[in-house]
Amino acid sequence: MQDTTVRCDAVTMAAAEPAAASYDDELRRREALREAFGDSSESDSDAPREAASSPLVGRAGRERWRWVAVPGVRGLWLCADFLPSDDQLRLLAAIQREGWFSDASNQAMRFGDLPPWAVELSALVRECICIGDVDVGISPGWTNEDEDACPLPSDLLWREPLFDQLIANRYTPGEGICAHVDLMRFDDGIAIVSLESACVMNFSRECAAYDTQNTQKHGESESTNVPVYLNPGSLVVLSGDARYHWKHEINRKPGAQLWNGRELEQHRRTSVTLRKLKASPN
Ligand SMILES: O=C(O)CCC(=O)C(=O)O
Numbered sequence: 001m002q003d004t005t006v007r008c009d010a011v012t013m014a015a016a017e018p019a020a021a022s023y024d025d026e027l028r029r030r031e032a033l034r035e036a037f038g039d040s041s042e043s044d045s046d047a048p049r050e051a052a053s054s055p056l057v058g059r060a061g062r063e064r065w066r067w068v069a070v071p072g073v074r075g076l077w078l079c080a081d082f083l084p085s086d087d088q089l090r091l092l093a094a095i096q097r098e099g100w101f102s103d104a105s106n107q108a109m110r111f112g113d114l115p116p117w118a119v120e121l122s123a124l125v126r127e128c129i130c131i132g133d134v135d136v137g138i139s140p141g142w143t144n145e146d147e148d149a150c151p152l153p154s155d156l157l158w159r160e161p162l163f164d165q166l167i168a169n170r171y172t173p174g175e176g177i178c179a180h181v182d183l184m185r186f187d188d189g190i191a192i193v194s195l196e197s198a199c200v201m202n203f204s205r206e207c208a209a210y211d212t213q214n215t216q217k218h219g220e221s222e223s224t225n226v227p228v229y230l231n232p233g234s235l236v237v238l239s240g241d242a243r244y245h246w247k248h249e250i251n252r253k254p255g256a257q258l259w260n261g262r263e264l265e266q267h268r269r270t271s272v273t274l275r276k277l278k279a280s281p282n
């Protein structure tokens with residue numbers, strides 16, 4: 001067991017030393033560009049500016065951004081089409097180039113000085129939250145103008161840096177992550193990008209059980225479960241209730257990955273989780 005990211009199967013971890021964070025500057029964006037496209041794209045003066053400023057997503061991706069509030073879990077938002085397929089491949093290639101994963105290691109953590117592609121990804125998460133369409137769906141009592149009707153409260157959205165910690169997880173078929181709430185040393189506002197195999201992430205909340213007079217049954221509780229389908233290229237954002245009061249879990253044991261009554265085919269899955277460390281008390 002490590003961190004709160006309790007993998008259901010044995011994993012090892014390649015952790016880096018914390019390093020000083022310098023976040024969103026132009027130099028890093030350029031490095032990210034080189035990383036994703038190679039040197040040639042920078043010297044290509046005919047390249048459109050939009051493409052040059054964001055290697056992980058083209059304009060087509062941006063136009064599709066649509067946020068859905070997951071019914072029943074306050075603070076849980078899904079953007080299913082965050083990364084189009086070619087951008088997913090580019091992100092995977094950038095992760096692959098880090099050389100983090102091997103037979104013995106399927107998780108990597110980085111603190112502070114994130115790789116350029118992760119800095120770029122963080123900026124893209126912010127942009128997606130800012131400009132993506134919002135659909136509050138059947139969330140009771142919300143309108144699209146509500147403070148709640150935004151994937152991240154503005155104090156989290158505009159903090160600097162937005163994220164300074166990442167975990168990349170690689171799951172082979174059958175491997176998942178046990179139910180957990182992320183450690184309290186991480187601040188509110190967590191983003192998870194899914195790549196490769198689709199999966200169902202289950203959110204569960206312990207609720208006290210009540211009898212017919214609505215009095216709590218001694219020592220009893222019931223669990224509310226909300227399954228969320230995470231397709232490759234999707235982004236989920238957790239804050240508030242979803243981050244602190246709901247556990248999340250991916251159970252990929254045979255028979256457990258059910259969606260619309262059918263079992264999902266399992267392949268390798270890679271995810272990138274972005275978080276922000278809480279300031280340490282001096
Ligand atoms: O792999 C995922 O999608 C979730 C990872 C996670 O929950 C974590 O690292 O805390």
Ligand SMILES: [Fe+2]
Nearest residue numbers: 005181182248
């Ligand atoms: Fe987690």
